[in-house]
Amino acid sequence: MAERPDARPVWRMHHSDLAETKARLRAFLSGWLGGPDRFTARYGMPRMRRRHLPFSIGCSERDQWLQCLRMALDDTVPDTALRAALDAAFTAMADHLRNRTEPDADRHPLTGACLASPGRTPAPDDAAWRPCQPDCHQ
Known part of the structure; x- marks a missing residue:
């Protein structure tokens, strides 16, 4: 660092x-x-x-x-x-460990892909999955 x-x-x-x-x-x-x-x-x-x-x-x-x-x-x-x-x-x-909300917080840290895709079913071990947020895909 x-x-x-x-x-x-x-x-x-x-x-x-x-x-x-x-x-x-x-x-x-x-x-x-x-x-x-x-x-x-x-x-x-x-x-x-x-x-x-x-x-x-x-x-x-x-x-x-x-x-x-x-x-x-x-x-x-x-x-x-x-x-x-x-x-x-x-x-x-x-x-x-993130404790500050940001507009793109539901984006994958490496790919930028939305982690809250509508209709997406999380895998049992998918700790990064969150429910879709309003206006997530606009």
């Missing part, structure tokens, strides 16, 4: 010394990826949305963070299928 001028709004949400942020992320990812649950032992239940409520997070902040994450995944995860699975999981999580 520090190297991307377009990610400055997200960068400013973090402490200037990223050591604690990195330690928390490592602890969270350990348990989230099936390893030892170091985060809960040290910091309590993750409750990611609640922990991010003090920050104003909209689509632009979500997208800035995801672009930085994707750069990190490209640099550190050589397996294409694993990288895609992690990207999908992080995209869903980042979208869940």
Whole structure:
């Protein structure tokens, strides 16, 4: 984030010394990826949305963070299928952390496609689906 001028709004949400942020992320990812649950032992239940409520997070902040994450995944995860699975999981999580309503909030963060298409039946695991909003398709 520090190297991307377009990610400055997200960068400013973090402490200037990223050591604690990195330690928390490592602890969270350990348990989230099936390893030892170091985060809960040290910091309590993750409750990611609640922990991010003090920050104003909209689509632009979500997208800035995801672009930085994707750069990190490209640099550190050589397996294409694993990288895609992690990207999908992080995209869903980042979208869940949004706490600011925006006009295009019902658009897919990558494709811009409407997530609330009339008559669309959500898949059982489709966490991004929302009911269609008035004037969504105009």
